[in-house]
Amino acid sequence: MARHKDVxxxxxxxxxxxxxxxxxxxLQVEYGCxxxxxxxxxxxxxxxxxxxxxxxxxxxxxxxxxxVREEFVRDFVFPMFRANAxxxxxxxxxxxxxxxxxxxxxxxxxxxxxxxxxxHGATGKGNDQVRFELNAYALNPDIKIIAxxxxxxxxxxxxxxxxxxxxxxxxxxxxxxxxxxSVDANLLHTSSEGKVLEDPAEEAPDYVxxxxxxxxxxxxEPEVIEIGFEKGDAVSINGEKLxxxxxxxxxxxxxxxxxxxxxxxxxNRFVGMKSRGIYETPGGTILLAAHRGIEQITxxxxxxxxxxxxxxxxxxMIYNGFWFAPEREMLQALIxxxxxxxxxxxxxxxxxxxANVIGRSSPYSLYSMAHVTFExxxxxDQKDAAGFIKLNAxxxxxxxxxxxx
Numbered sequence: 001m002a003r004h005k006d007v008x009x010x011x012x013x014x015x016x017x018x019x020x021x022x023x024x025x026x027l028q029v030e031y032g033c034x035x036x037x038x039x040x041x042x043x044x045x046x047x048x049x050x051x052x053x054x055x056x057x058x059x060x061x062x063x064x065x066x067x068v069r070e071e072f073v074r075d076f077v078f079p080m081f082r083a084n085a086x087x088x089x090x091x092x093x094x095x096x097x098x099x100x101x102x103x104x105x106x107x108x109x110x111x112x113x114x115x116x117x118x119x120h121g122a123t124g125k126g127n128d129q130v131r132f133e134l135n136a137y138a139l140n141p142d143i144k145i146i147a148x149x150x151x152x153x154x155x156x157x158x159x160x161x162x163x164x165x166x167x168x169x170x171x172x173x174x175x176x177x178x179x180x181x182s183v184d185a186n187l188l189h190t191s192s193e194g195k196v197l198e199d200p201a202e203e204a205p206d207y208v209x210x211x212x213x214x215x216x217x218x219x220x221e222p223e224v225i226e227i228g229f230e231k232g233d234a235v236s237i238n239g240e241k242l243x244x245x246x247x248x249x250x251x252x253x254x255x256x257x258x259x260x261x262x263x264x265x266x267x268n269r270f271v272g273m274k275s276r277g278i279y280e281t282p283g284g285t286i287l288l289a290a291h292r293g294i295e296q297i298t299x300x301x302x303x304x305x306x307x308x309x310x311x312x313x314x315x316x317m318i319y320n321g322f323w324f325a326p327e328r329e330m331l332q333a334l335i336x337x338x339x340x341x342x343x344x345x346x347x348x349x350x351x352x353x354x355a356n357v358i359g360r361s362s363p364y365s366l367y368s369m370a371h372v373t374f375e376x377x378x379x380x381d382q383k384d385a386a387g388f389i390k391l392n393a394x395x396x397x398x399x400x401x402x403x404x405x
Contacts, residue, residue: 009115010146011036011106013132016051018171019121022160023148024058025167027119031146036062036113038105042098043069043187043245054170062113068101069187073244076101076323077188081284081291082232082342083307083335085315090265092281092288093318094189099128100323103135107143117144124150127270131321138324181208187248189261189281200266200276211252211280215259215353222351224358225254227290229346232339234287248283255282258350270320286348286355293346293357297365303338310334 010027014020014037027035037055039048048065055063076097087093106118118136122128124147133145154160157179164171184191192208206214228236235241237250255261261282269275295304310331317328344362348355370379 007031007033007116007144007146009034009036009113010117010119011038011110011113011115012119013102013106013121014039014051014055015121016048016054018160018164021054021058021169021171022154022164023119023121024055024060025169026148026152026154026163027146028059029167030152033116035060036064036109036115038064038102038109039066040102040105041065041067041069042072042101043249044185046185057170064105064109066105068105069245070243072098072101072187073248077248077284078233078244079332079336080318081287082339083311083314083331084288084292084295085311085318086288087312087315087319088265088267090263091267091279091319092189092263092284093315094186094279094281094284095128095184095191096131096319096321097188097323098186099131099321100135103132104139104324106132107136107139110140110143117146119146119148122147122149125271125273126275127319127321130270134321135324180205183210185210187245187252188284189279191277191279193275193277197276197278204264204278208278209262209280212256212262212282213259215262218259218352219257222349223254223258224347224349225286226345226347227251227287228344229291229294230343232291232336232342234290248287251283251286254350255286255355258355259353260350260355261285262353286350289355289357290346290348291342293348293360294342294344294362297360297367298342298344298362299338300366307335307338 010031010033012020012024012027012035014024016039024035024037027033035058037051037060039051041048052063052065080093080097085093087096106120109115110118120129120132122132129147129150133147136143136145154163161171180196181192182194190211192204196202197204197208226238227234228239233244234247237247242250261280261284263279263281264276265279266274266276299307314328314331314335317323317325317331322328341362341364343364344360346357347359349358368379370377
């Protein structure tokens with residue numbers, strides 16, 4: 001924990017919402033320091049200029065507002081999807097993968113502005129505090145980090161609002177009431193948790209879902225799309241070349257229309273407790289299905305199976321905040337090597353909440369119709385299978401004879 005006297009300037013991850021607005025003023029009051037704000041456009045779908053105006057009114061001189069959507073998808077989301085990363089079998093890591101980018105920019109801006117420390121608004125109960133800080137320390141081992149939620153006594157929403165009013169902090173009218181749940185959003189997903197969602201036995205209310213129509217209300221006619229891949233990354237939709245962020249945005253629109261990508265999950269947080277979250281990852285769900293589709297014909301069995309064995313470990317690294325750790329980078333090198341020939345096109349049918357692969361093709365396909373045909377062929381001698389089976393059965397037969405006695 002940073003000492004007050006050691007901190008003269010702090011870079012704050014700032015959204016302009018109630019929590020970070022209070023944190024901004026709290027840093028000025030409690031630490032007596034200058035605050036630099038950093039607001040990232042990760043595709044969360046919110047107007048960011050209000051954050052600039054609020055920071056200016058709070059006396060902030062150095063305000064960073066950056067559109068990092070392309071970097072986010074190109075350098076973080078796409079490498080993760082090359083691995084088909086899924087945490088605990090279901091979660092596509094939408095919040096987790098955004099944290100290393102934010103931490104990276106906080107550390108870089110601290111260096112640019114001569115700041116002594118960085119600060120974030122993550123609570124002491126969740127995963128994000130771990131992700132922000134592990135990734136920051138990996139990039140600057142000497143960085144000071146301030147986590148107000150672990151220091152102050154503003155332990156309720158009412159206390160936050162009272163403190164804000166005491167210090168003349170502007171509070172939006174819709175922020176004065178008790179929020180029914182909390183939301184984290186970026187171009188890959190939305191995550192909703194807390195309040196009305198805390199009881200895992202209760203179905204999530206319809207109003208929680210923001211990125212997808214209810215599959216029941218989705219179009220009654222399916223839609224077929226084609227996604228083009230080059231070396232494991234999606235590069236086109238229906239033949240149209242698109243940048244990474246533009247492509248994911250388009251897939252989100254398609255997924256939204258057809259109700260694709262809803263998930264109700266009770267997960268195991270890194271800090272030890274279980275939590276219930278409602279996730280919407282429309283474009284990512286389509287992308288994962290398509291990527292697995294193209295790998296089915298372009299990856300060798302050994303490579304594909306090794307990737308699947310390593311994937312849970314890789315996903316856990318991202319979930320727990322170890323994006324910049326050497327083990328993640330080592331696995332990434334292996335994963336990227338596997339993608340050299342993962343090029344081609346995949347057709348999918350989107351319908352009532354599902355995204356199903358219905359066709360795939362590649363100039364590097366390992367699929368041989370000559371070998372798999374049920375008709376007569378000249379490339380596979382079925383008699384060879386007898387020796388193959390006999391050799392694989394040898395140890396089983398020896399075991400069986402011993403057991404038989």
